[in-house]
Amino acid sequence: MDSRDDSKSVDESDGIDRRTMLKYGAALAGTVVLNQLAVSNSEAAGDNSKEYKGKYKNLPGNDETTTEGYWDNSREPVLTMNSGEVVKIETRRHLKGGMKPGVTTQDWMRMYKEVIARTPDAAFFPDPKTGVTTRKVGGGHHTLTGPIHINGAEPGDMLQIELLSIVPDDWAFNLNPETSFMRLGLLPEDYPNGRVTWYKIDQKRMKFKFLPGVEIPIRPFPGTIGVELPEKGMWSNVPPGKHGGNMDNKELVAGTVLYLPVHVPGARFKTGDSHLAQGDGEVNLNALEGAFKSFTLRITVRKDLGDVIAEPFASTPTHWITMGFHTDMLESTKMATRNAIKFLKTRYGMGDLDAYAFCSMAVDLHVTQVVDLAKGIHAMIPKAYFVGKEFAKKNTLLL
Numbered sequence: 092m093d094s095r096d097d098s099k100s101v102d103e104s105d106g107i108d109r110r111t112m113l114k115y116g117a118a119l120a121g122t123v124v125l126n127q128l129a130v131s132n133s134e135a136a137g138d139n140s141k142e143y144k145g146k147y148k149n150l151p152g153n154d155e156t157t158t159e160g161y162w163d164n165s166r167e168p169v170l171t172m173n174s175g176e177v178v179k180i181e182t183r184r185h186l187k188g189g190m191k192p193g194v195t196t197q198d199w200m201r202m203y204k205e206v207i208a209r210t211p212d213a214a215f216f217p218d219p220k221t222g223v224t225t226r227k228v229g230g231g232h233h234t235l236t237g238p239i240h241i242n243g244a245e246p247g248d249m250l251q252i253e254l255l256s257i258v259p260d261d262w263a264f265n266l267n268p269e270t271s272f273m274r275l276g277l278l279p280e281d282y283p284n285g286r287v288t289w290y291k292i293d294q295k296r297m298k299f300k301f302l303p304g305v306e307i308p309i310r311p312f313p314g315t316i317g318v319e320l321p322e323k324g325m326w327s328n329v330p331p332g333k334h335g336g337n338m339d340n341k342e343l344v345a346g347t348v349l350y351l352p353v354h355v356p357g358a359r360f361k362t363g364d365s366h367l368a369q370g371d372g373e374v375n376l377n378a379l380e381g382a383f384k385s386f387t388l389r390i391t392v393r394k395d396l397g398d399v400i401a402e403p404f405a406s407t408p409t410h411w412i413t414m415g416f417h418t419d420m421l422e423s424t425k426m427a428t429r430n431a432i433k434f435l436k437t438r439y440g441m442g443d444l445d446a447y448a449f450c451s452m453a454v455d456l457h458v459t460q461v462v463d464l465a466k467g468i469h470a471m472i473p474k475a476y477f478v479g480k481e482f483a484k485k486n487t488l489l490l
Contacts, residue, residue: 100352112473148172152181152188152236157363158208159187160328160338161213161233164319164355169239170340171357174392177255182313182365182383183234184260192262196285200272203232216326221465233315233337237361241390244358249396250318252349252360253389257311263291263299263367263381265326270349276376278463287288290379292367299368299379307368307379312343314364314380321354328364330465331416335403339378339460340451340469341369342412343405346356350396351402360390371468372458395417396490399437402430406488411438411472416465423468431470439477 148170150156156169172178174247184190184278186202217225245252267276269285286489290299298306317335322325327427331338335351343349351358365386413434415426428450435446453476459467474486 099332102421147177147179150178150180150236150239152183152186152234152382154187157183157187157234157236158209158361160229160233160235160324160364161210162216162317162328162334162361164321164323165360166238166359168238168357168359170237170463171240171242171340172390173242175389176385177240177389180236180362180383180386180388182363182386184264184382185232185234185364185380187234188382192264192265192289192308194264194287194289196266196287199266199287200269200285204271206230206232207249208323215330215464216320216322216324216332218315218332221330221340221385222422223332223465228329229324229475231337233328233364235315235328235361238319238358238359239361240359240389241392242357244353244392246321246354247394247397248353248358248393249400250351250353250358250360250395251393252316252351253311253391253489254343254345254349255387255389257386258384259292259294259309259311259344259365259367260266260382260384261292261294262289263292263379264377264421265379266377267375275462277374282375289373292381299347309367309411310341311365311367311383312341312345312369313362313383313386314339314366314378316343316349316351316362317356317360318351318353318360319361329463331403331463331467332465333402336412337364337463338403338416338467339364339366339369339463340405340414340467341366341375341378341459342407342410342414342469342471346408348406350393350406350490352398352401352403353392358392358399362386373460373462376462393490400430400434404430404434404490405469408488411474413470413472414459415468415470416459418465420461420466420468422464427456427468427470428454429452429474434472440455442463 092152181278190203210230213230235406265288270279271282315337365383413430417423432446435441453473
């Protein structure tokens with residue numbers, strides 16, 4: 092039931108043209124245009140690469156092109172590309188694709204213990220800004236495709252990552268572990284017994300049957316998407332941070348743009364932990380998680396955004412998104428809000444107190460996730476509220 096072909100090699104294929112995404116970069120004159128750009132569930136998961144013309148890189152997901160759940164800037168890239176090029180990436184299910192329909196909690200624990208034994212030096216990255224302290228934990232159960240080296244990317248730059256299309260796999264799962272193995276999730280004290288549940292995806296209807304009479308729509312997005320950290324070492328993928336990583340931000344669907352700060356030459360981009368459905372915040376450890384048959388991205392090096400953004404940041408057709416990650420949820424909220432205030436000042440020229448008041452009256456604070464040690468809050472800044480002609484060229488998809 093796993094349709095991936097690990098025999099494929101990295102190559103270039105016909106398929107992608109700049110025209111489709113350039114329209115998103117043009118100045119958007121008003122709310123109507125922004126709403127027309129909103130991506131429906133079906134469009135977000137469709138493989139629209141054939142609509143483009145030109146060349147794209149192809150990166151399959153196999154044992155040579157993927158790592159277990161850790162970051163390590165000493166690893167050699169599995170693909171090199173130029174700024175502005177497009178890459179079509181295949182991701183794998185957790186545990187190097189070992190998570191397949193029929194796998195049980197006991198199977199998951201056995202495979203995860205093997206990962207930890209293979210990666211004993213992987214630790215939480217210590218970061219005063221997120222409140223995470225170092226502790227050796229082994230690699231996470233996620234599998235990440237990459238790293239990809241982007242020519243010209245240097246520390247201090249930002250990567251502009253346009254999420255063009257996502258094609259999910261047909262099977263996905265939800266899991267919470269037995270507390271005898273790991274106390275993970277929001278309520279381990281309430282639910283000590285683990286469970287893995289598998290779901291078949293209805294690709295045509297973009298839904299899955301959760302229970303008899305209960306259907307949930309899918310809205311695929313990358314749970315983990317990031318770049319290598321500047322410090323040497325093997326760093327667990329569990330906590331997100333300044334590198335992006337395991338953000339689990341459900342807003343990052345096809346048709347949106349993610350900005351990430353570059354910390355090492357070439358950035359060394361990786362993605363995985365592919366999500367198909369999630370509420371505002373995971374609680375039982377996982378969302379609906381599986382793999383992407385293809386995840387098509389355009390990655391561009393930006394050297395002109397240092398005064399505007401310096402941390403993970405996103406844009407949708409309707410919102411700007413600032414983020415905060417900290418072990419204390421209140422600190423995550425402050426971080427996301429401070430980042431929103433800074434952006435409102437630099438992008439729209441607001442004064443400090445006006446930006447602070449705007450956040451209180453117009454910006455929605457959403458829970459990103461509460462299970463990845465560094466908990467997430469993201470601030471949704473509505474573009475439609477900036478109706479003046481002087482803002483017409485500010486309400487764009489691309490910065």
